[in-house]
Structure formats: C-alpha cells, structure tokens
Amino acid sequence: MSDRTHHRPMTPGDGFFAEIAGGTDPAMLREAGDLAATVLVRGARESEDPALAERVVHLAESEGLETLAEVWSGAPADTLAGSLWRLFLLRSWVHADPERVAREYDAGQRRVDVARVVAGVADPPGPDELRRMVDEVLRGIARGDFAVTLFRAAAFARIVAAGRAALGRSSHDEITRMLALSEQLEAAGLGEMRDALG
Template sequence: MSLQRGSSAGIQYHRPKLTPLEEFEHRSGGIDPAEVFSAAQIIAAKLVATGQDPDADDATVDWLVDLVADVGLDTMARMWADAPAVTYGGALWRLYALQQATQRDGDRWAAWYRAGYEAYVSRVIAGASEPPQARDLQSLITKILTGVYAGDFAIALERGGAYARVIAAGQHQHAEQLEDHNPAAAAALEHRSTKLQRTATELELCAAAWRQGRLQTETAERRPTN
C-alpha cells in the first residue's frame, strides 16, 4: 500500500520543537556548548525527516519552508551558523540564509542572477525563469526548500548550490564593473561572491554526502567545548 502525503486518517502530524538553546539555558551550570551543538544538529535532522515523512501534510511542509517566520533568523543562527558545512544543520542554515537574502533584497539578487547567466549549466539546474525578476527568485527558493522537505533532498541541495553559484557569478561581474570608479565597493562585492561560491560548493558536498549515507547530524571532533 502506498502512502500519500498527509493521508494519516485525520491524525494531526506533530511538528518538532526548535527549543534546544532555551532548554539548556536553565540547567544548573548554564549552557554546555557541546550539548547545545549536538541538540541543534539533531533538531536539523529531525526537521528534514519530518518533512520527508509520507504522513506529513502540506501544512507541515509549508511551515518548514517558512520556518524563519516562526522561529526567527537569529534563533537559526544561534543553532546552526557555526555548524560544520557538511551536516544537516550546516545545509539548512545555508538554504534558509539564501531564502532570507532573496526575500530581503530581491531586486538586487535578480540583477545579479541576470548578470550570472553565463553559468548556463548551473542556471538550468537552479530552474529560474528567464529573465528572472525578484518574485521569480522568491518562488525559486521556495521550490528549493520545498524540495528539501517533500522531494529528493540531494537534488534540492544541488539546486540550492546552483542558485548560489549563479548569483555569485553575477556578483563577480558587477564587481568588475565597479573596479574603476569604486574599488572599495568592488572589493566588498567580490568578497561576497567568493563566500557565495563557497556556499554553493558546501551545498553540493552535502548532497554528495547524503547520497553516500555519510551526512552527519554532528561532527564530534569539531564540536565546541568551551
């Protein structure tokens, strides 16, 4: 018998709680960074598993896609911003950061995306319309995050990486145009481009690790200890 998403006979699907930091703050002795780190990574893996579960309904997937609106970007940053790249937490942080940047500065990101059109293969993988406007990129990043929770996780990560790579290529082109009359701005934008290229590579590494069954919830040797 095949299960359709949300076909759990009216049983309400329980969403995981994102409260690891608050739970540890009230313990005797204060926060244990290693335990908080571990808990946050486990939460990230559970979020992905929640969306991927065939019994998860569309409302749960929508909640996961719009998770920042519920918990706030600061909370996500406290949990996952310092996570190793090739972990569930590292992957989710990068995708949600892309989502928020796209929504916050959509027109500029659309301009960078258009400027990055020479990265043809990445553009096709990412899946944006041509020529994209801010609303098109906002729709694209929503589809990518939906794929994380209701599609092929590795493909969603690769699409996120492709999206970041095209934007980075556009930033590089814009930086070159700024070099003659505003070298400081050019250098700052080139720095952003380099960071976004690294994000793209990290998402692609996450996809490869997941396919090979080695995407970790945590990397013990890199856990904070103080």
C-alpha cells in the first residue's frame, strides 16, 4: 500500500498553482508541475464542464505568467509541462504585441503556405484575428486533439519566424528563437501522436 497522500484533482482557475509555486524543493516543484500539466491536458478532456476550456485559455492571466514560468519553464520541450509552457508563452506574446505579430505573420504567410493552412488564421491576419486564433489554439488543450494543438502553434511560430526574416527588423537571435519554438512544438506534437509526451 502506498504512503503517498492523494488529493482531489486540480482544475484550472484562481489559486490553481497556490500549493505548487513558492516551494523550496526544485524536485517537488518539478513533480508538481508535471502533475499539473497532466491534469490540464489529460483531465480536461474528461470534464463535462464547458467553461473549462476558457479557464485553460486564461490560465496565465488568472495565475500569472511568472507562476507558470516557475512551475513549467524549466521542463524539457518534449514533455507535457514543457509544451504547455511554450503554448502559454506564445499566447502571452501574441496578446502583448498583436500589431507586431500581425505584421510578421502577414509577411511570412506567403513563404510558408502549408504552415498557413495548419495555423488556421484568417486572411488578412489583423491583431484581433491573431488574438482569437491563438486563444482558439489553446482551447484545443481542453477540448481538442493535443497533437493538433501543438502542430497549429508550431505552424504559427514558423510563419512568424519567416515573417521576421522577410521584414529584416528582427535580430538573428529573435528569428532563431521563434524557429526553435516552432521546431520544439512540432516535435512535441509528434511525441503526442506516439504517446511519448510525458
């Protein structure tokens, strides 16, 4: 018989990470972060609560991006926790500067046609359309196929990287980071399809 204490499953919302963040043991924090990621991705699909997808989308706002960073940012890209961190980081970036993202996306979409179809952004891609698209991608965490969610986000990041290169206003490091994000999300999507995303 296990000595491990069992708790009621966590659900996203105010205080979701209250017992996780702020701890002193990095191993326990990492384990709690992995558990929270599993509950979010695997548990959300089993829920009958229609508001759950909206709570997942707004998790960074309700909990704070700093809290998510503390819990997930150190996780490898090929884990649930690591891929969730990258998805929420992408959403926060789009919402913080949607005009810039719209310019970069517009400049890149003709260079990466296949990715444009996967990303599923309206044409022309204005700031409001991009905010709606990235929120819809994150809703896929709770009510869609998680691999598709990762592939859509990867395609979006690839288009933005191409747009940054085309516009010539971004540094080489900014372009490289966005391309790396795209590759990490795509690899995570492949891992999810193989049931290897842990």
